[in-house]
Amino acid sequence: MYKIDAYIGSYIHGLNMSNSVNLTAQRVANFVPQIDKQQSFLWDLKMRGLGVRSTPKGKPSYIFQGRYQMQTIRVVIGSTGVWNIPQAREKAREIQREIDQGRDPRLVLNERKAKAKVVRQHKKKHSITIGELWDDYVAERKADWSQHTHRDHQKAMQEGGVVRKRWKGKKTKPGALAGMRNICIGDLSEQVVERVAAIETKKRPTQFRLALRMFRAFLRWAVEERGLTIEPTIARTRKLTRLVGKTVPKSDHLLKNQLASWFKEVTAIENSVISAYLQCLLITGARRNELLNLKWSDIDWKSSYITLHDKVDEFRPVPLSPYVRSLISVLPRENCWVFSSLTSKSGRLVEPSIAHRKACLAAGLQLTLHGLRRSFKSLTEWSEIPVGVVSQIMGHKPSATAEKHYTVRPVDLLLLHHEKIEAW
Secondary structure, three states, rough: OOOEEEEEOOOOOOOOOOEOOOOOOOHHHOOOOOOOOOEEEEEOOOOOOOEEEOOOOOEEEEEEEEEEEEEEEEEEEEEEEOOOOOHHHHHHHHHHHHHHHOOOOHHHHHHHHHHHHHHHHHHHHHHOEHHHHHHHHHHHHHHOOOOOHHHHHHHHHHHHOEOOOOOOOEEOOOOOOHHHOEEEEHHHHHHHHHHHHHHHHHHHHHHHHHHHHHHHHHHHHHHHHHOOOOOOOOOOOHHHHHHHHOOOOOOOOOOHHHHHHHHHHOOOOOOHHHHHHHHHHHHHHOOOOHHHHHEEHEEOOOOOEEEEEEOOOOOEEEOOOOOHHHHHOOOOOOOEOOOOOOOOOOOOOOOOHHHHHHHHHHHHHOOOHHHHHHHHHHHHHHHOOOHHHHHHHOOOOOOOOHHHOOOOOOOHHHHHHHHHHHHH
């Protein structure tokens, strides 16, 4: 880039270029400024307007001096130690052409500087890796997310290879988006996303579908909050949609005639905490982690309700039905957790799925923990309980206008209905 001299003199007839010679490397090197003058000039005979300017304290530099709109203008080309004479002459011709075409070379150079600055800033912003930007995104949004959502985002982009604390000798696996972690955001393309999708959908299609939804939200944030230039179609191509496929909702649930065999095997589980947890999960219709995070302080024995921390609202009260009360009341009070564990680092039950799968296998059933929540919803229809009551107990958002704005059921009324469900 070239500096623009601040000097703009008044127009005179002709330019004062009395000290003119055919510039050579030796003449330029030997040019010494006059001590009694602030600046001295050595002009070139070959390229009119090109000269060498030298000051007593500064280093000599090539300049161009010409006339533009009845004014004398001067543009600094660059240091004589950097530019050679042919380069300086060519630059001087370029500046003269700008003047001949009616453009102010100073403005042209300023525009080039501004564009170059934008390009540098763009490159700098887009040189950050996706992993680094993802970490910034997760840190910034952490306050707005639940612990579960925050953990999902951390896992999605984790590099893996870290020794697990709970299982010695085992290491964490790379996240579903880890294949893009070390790629610069400026190099992100549709092909990059499709290449990662082709690999991950073969191993863990469900996890990658979730990770892709998170990635799309991340890209929107990068554009809106960080001002990055990202094509909106990068994570929404037809090929990517075909690779990922559609989400097939699970529908596993207990039928009425399967309840007896399920209860038989679950009550036979040796670990009383897991056995109680699974039964409570079915009878309350709660989400897996809502019940796992239940503390003794969340139980109001006198008013017969428990407070669950859910993902829709901050918390919701759920009736403490008689059978659930009987299960919880006999559990050991090892710590603050209702469903405690002496072997886990957190002190609470972490993985009840293994015992549940074994019990279901013995009962000849295929059922997930979330399938117990679906079972609560479907089985309550046999009791002819109002849909709004069931939704409020399960923590579903009300859908109808009447439910949203007018129907507010106290916990004791929910308890009456819940007792009917449990008794059935």
